[in-house]
Amino acid sequence: MTDLLIQNARRFPEGTPLALAVTDGRICWLGAPADAPPAARTIDAQGATLLPGFTESHLHIFLGGTALSQLNLAPVTSAAAFATALRDFAQTLPPGDFLCAYAANYELLGPGTRPDRHAIDAVIADRPVFITSTDYHAAWANTAALRLANLLHGATTPPGSEVVMAPDGTATGELREGAAMELVRRLTPTGGRDSTAMIGQEPPLPPTADQRAHDKQTILRALDYCARHGITSAVNMDGNLYQASLFTELADDLPIRVKLPMNLTEDQDAARQNALIAQAQTPAKGNLSFGMIKMFMDGVYDTWTAHVVGGYPDQPENNGPRLISPEGFALLATRADAAGLQIAVHAVGDGAVRAVLDGYEAAQQTNGPRDSRHRIEHIDTITPADLPRLRALGVMASMQPVHPPGSAGLPLEPTTTIMGRTRWPTAFPWRMIADQGTPLAFGTDWPVSPLDPLHCLHCALTRQPWAPDMPDQRLTLAEALAAYTAAGAYGMFAETDRGTLAVGQQADLILLTGDLNRLAETPNAARVTLTLCAGQQVWRG
């Protein structure tokens, strides 16, 4: 007798009838419905497609959970719509409370515009407002928020971050990169507890018992939101000791599997780096695993903080900041690699991608090659010369089909112009990376982009070139699905346990109604109706 039988499902892509049995949280049988073994419990799939659960390979769980109660500005593209959205949302908050919004496009006030404190003041001046950009690499504060944070006349911030100043000597309201954004964010209702991991730090004040309880609820809410979208494994992309303590306390209650890396930076002292590496070496517990180091090599194009080879078109002398020195990165990468840890580094500019490849190469030369599965996150741009190095060094690509300008409702500008046309042919090169045989895992960077894997798959299938002479980077549905399942599991060193429908694999399974084959036409072609993690139901819609 098996524990659970899923009857009346369909196999993808064949569409043929399929039944699957689960015992002790693993798939113990699959085959033709007529041959199904007896089971203690049966689920009637009613003809829905059965797939392995999705692995979201790059997201921010704590920030995402926070964003679920903030104003989402993604759809806003005009000053009028901005004013309406902000005023309507303010009505839902107690008077005077901080108003926090996210997913704001750089041109959300209209083409050719850039937000500043005056534009926000014109809508709301009587309470502090903090608006995070769509990529989470910039934010805009109104005058009330800048005053609260004592930033109206500027502040010194670490290299790579900036409180942007106007010619009149006051802050414009734009805050570039985490260290600058943090100066306001720590005054918002979360106290910055959800975001300090992004800059390699702990919360500014030790959290109280109430705050810890609140933050655990935020994390669980985010994971339920994942389960609702068919995600059964998630690789978080920030992490500090505070998050490690929260997740460890939750380990036996996590509805889905979570990998939590520790964020290393060059300016952390030796004691802190040792503590983070020790935490990363902690064994897995329940649905929680560690084993990974995260680093940031640069920022993003929209704020000229991507680290590039050969300057920006409008600033030929500016290569953008490099957040870790060559020696520093080689040292950290070699050390983490020697400790048996997997490394994942944010690299958006072609210079940052090169810097990461150089560091991985240095680590390999010192420690010898091993099955490290070190990753590069994003790869918005890469030079043609560096493209083959991914494969040669055995590096994994972790990419987000929702990120290219022109995809997922993102405007082309200002990104494509700031990036420059010479970089377009190898921008977001999924097709090229897949074709060279480099493992390619997908995610959304939620809350940077919408979490829904079906929407993200739609973007992978429908990517449009920015100019007629640009290469077609679209993937097939099978390739895109593999990047969300088998390759995601590989990226978590879990391919023997997850990512495919096979006997012996963990029963992390989803049922989808609709027709996946129509996903290129519309992201609504299919819908997740059931999510199981280790055979346990974690979502039913």
Ligand SMILES: [Zn+2]
């Ligand atoms: Zn990210």
